[in-house]
Amino acid sequence: MKFDTSGLESATPAFGAPSLLGDEFSAAPSFPVPNTTDFDGFQKEAIQMVKPAKGTTTLAFIFQGGVMVAADSRASMGGYISSQSVKKIIEINPYMLGTMAGGAADCQFWHRNLGIKCRLHELANKRRISVTGASKLLANILYSYRGMGLSVGTMIAGWDETGPGLYYVDSEGGRLKGMRFSVGSGSPYAYGVLDNGYRYDMSVEEAAELARRAIYHATFRDGASGGVASVYHVGPEGWTKLSGDDVGELHYHYYPVTPSTVEQEMAEVAGA
Amino acid sequence: MARYDRAITVFSPDGHLFQVEYALEAVRKGNAAVGVRGTDIVVLGVEKKSTAKLQDSRSVRKIVNLDDHIALACAGLKADARVLINKARIECQSHRLTVEDPVTVEYITRYIAGLQQKYTQSGGVRPFGLSTLIVGFDPHTGVPSLYQTDPSGTFSAWKANATGRNSNSIREFLEKNYKETSGQETIKLAIRALLEVVESGGKNIEVAVMTKEHGLRQLEEAEIDVIAAEIEAEKAAAEAAKKGPPKET
Numbered sequence: 001m002k003f004d005t006s007g008l009e010s011a012t013p014a015f016g017a018p019s020l021l022g023d024e025f026s027a028a029p030s031f032p033v034p035n036t037t038d039f040d041g042f043q044k045e046a047i048q049m050v051k052p053a054k055g056t057t058t059l060a061f062i063f064q065g066g067v068m069v070a071a072d073s074r075a076s077m078g079g080y081i082s083s084q085s086v087k088k089i090i091e092i093n094p095y096m097l098g099t100m101a102g103g104a105a106d107c108q109f110w111h112r113n114l115g116i117k118c119r120l121h122e123l124a125n126k127r128r129i130s131v132t133g134a135s136k137l138l139a140n141i142l143y144s145y146r147g148m149g150l151s152v153g154t155m156i157a158g159w160d161e162t163g164p165g166l167y168y169v170d171s172e173g174g175r176l177k178g179m180r181f182s183v184g185s186g187s188p189y190a191y192g193v194l195d196n197g198y199r200y201d202m203s204v205e206e207a208a209e210l211a212r213r214a215i216y217h218a219t220f221r222d223g224a225s226g227g228v229a230s231v232y233h234v235g236p237e238g239w240t241k242l243s244g245d246d247v248g249e250l251h252y253h254y255y256p257v258t259p260s261t262v263e264q265e266m267a268e269v270a271g272a
Numbered sequence: 273m274a275r276y277d278r279a280i281t282v283f284s285p286d287g288h289l290f291q292v293e294y295a296l297e298a299v300r301k302g303n304a305a306v307g308v309r310g311t312d313i314v315v316l317g318v319e320k321k322s323t324a325k326l327q328d329s330r331s332v333r334k335i336v337n338l339d340d341h342i343a344l345a346c347a348g349l350k351a352d353a354r355v356l357i358n359k360a361r362i363e364c365q366s367h368r369l370t371v372e373d374p375v376t377v378e379y380i381t382r383y384i385a386g387l388q389q390k391y392t393q394s395g396g397v398r399p400f401g402l403s404t405l406i407v408g409f410d411p412h413t414g415v416p417s418l419y420q421t422d423p424s425g426t427f428s429a430w431k432a433n434a435t436g437r438n439s440n441s442i443r444e445f446l447e448k449n450y451k452e453t454s455g456q457e458t459i460k461l462a463i464r465a466l467l468e469v470v471e472s473g474g475k476n477i478e479v480a481v482m483t484k485e486h487g488l489r490q491l492e493e494a495e496i497d498v499i500a501a502e503i504e505a506e507k508a509a510a511e512a513a514k515k516g517p518p519k520e521t
Contacts, residue, residue, distance in 0.1 A: 124382075125376065125378075125379060127412075129371070130371070130372075130373065132371070132372045132373070133370075133371035133372060133373060136370055136371055136372055137370065137371070140370060161412065
């Protein structure tokens with residue numbers, strides 16, 4: 001398995017090691033292949049076996065006040081809830097956030113690696129890297145590991161010289177620029193609430209409330225999402241954590257229990 | 273048996289890299305090149321040896337584009353220059369691909385200087401025999417810059433500089449006469465500097481001008497002749513002024 005030490009090199013080669021004089025285009029890709037007759041079928045099986053179902057709900061959207069990022073905190077292994085307190089919003093640096101969906105280890109490691117690359121870029125070029133550049137660096141790395149079983153569905157949100165930026169990057173090598181994204185098994189439910197309530201001119205409080213409700217509704221219907229709904233805001237000064245509410249408590253906050261007329265019913269039945 | 277890991281550039285007992293110094297000699301024998309930075313414009317000028325009668329002068333362009341907003345002129349071994357320029361052009365596009373941004377002048381200068389240094393510390397190769405003058409505009413701030421690299425791989429930013437034949441005299445002239453200029457004044461300053469060491473006339477110098485809006489523009493021979501004539505006239509006027517007043521007293 002190729003290990004990425006390219007944080008210290010000047011360019012990331014897509015395959016092979018560069019020759020001594022740095023000619024990145026001459027080396028051909030080479031890696032050991034398994035000894036089987038049906039290589040493609042074997043690959044598909046292996047990937048399906050390893051592929052975690054991206055059980056999570058994360059979302060992010062751009063509005064007039066910057067970028068709002070929110071996520072749940074449940075980790076599941078099949079039907080077993082392995083943790084209710086996973087940090088799915090990763091702080092790449094003081095002005096950029098990444099969200100985690102898919103393999104927890106993959107997301108954590110590659111976001112950390114991206115943070116290193118961003119810092120090295122800053123040191124070499126005496127200016128911060130743009131959200132565009134950071135997301136492209138991550139997408140290129142993930143593309144070079146395409147087909148090798150990485151599972152990453154992440155959003156890179158940040159604020160740079162050109163204003164707020166939001167990109168979706170995944171382990172298939174895809175990279176999309178957009179205003180609203182939701183990733184994970186709970187994303188259809190989050191999209192429903194998010195798309196319905198979204199307006200560009202929301203205030204920061206309104207946007208935070210929309211993000212919180214979207215995560216809550218996803219955790220209500222999706223078994224693989226739950227725990228704590230965290231909401232972060234990325235503004236011109238960087239990111240701040242706005243809230244982290246347990247979704248169980250949020251449920252009763254949105255739908256308070258009305259006292260029922262239970263006593264009367266019981267009395268009637270006893271009388272008959 | 274490949275014996276290319278025998279280093280060619282090694283230290284001398286008193287701490288010199290002779291191959292690098294010899295490369296600098298090659299640069300000193302190359303055509304004069306001058307670069308001047310203005311407030312909104314950068315100018316490159318290169319001495320052009322008179323083209324042979326049968327030679328197509330258009331194929332001997334000495335000032336080249338590295339990208340829309342970066343240009344390069346060099347002094348020294350032109351064949352080495354071709355290799356370096358090709359690698360730099362690829363790097364400019366590669367940078368656009370990986371970070372979706374054009375290179376800054378400093379970045380590509382650092383890259384070229386890094387390449388030149390690599391060839392002083394690798395087996396089986398000799399250093400590049402050229403110094404480059406790199407000009408351009410920062411894609412974000414629009415600030416113009418002029419950088420110079422040399423065969424040892426060092427680089428620095430300059431307000432005005434010269435390299436190649438007689439570069440010392442040109443630099444002295446620039447040090448005496450440089451001031452912040454813009455537009456046509458900068459072009460005149462660059463041509464005046466070059467004409468210190470080159471025979472006057474449009475067919476002996478190649479001048480290119482880069483602005484933020486229009487990119488790189490090569491000046492026509494006729495244009496250069498006009499400016500050269502202006503410079504001559506100004507010089508003659510200055511001479512006359514010097515001789516004039518004393519007679520009256």
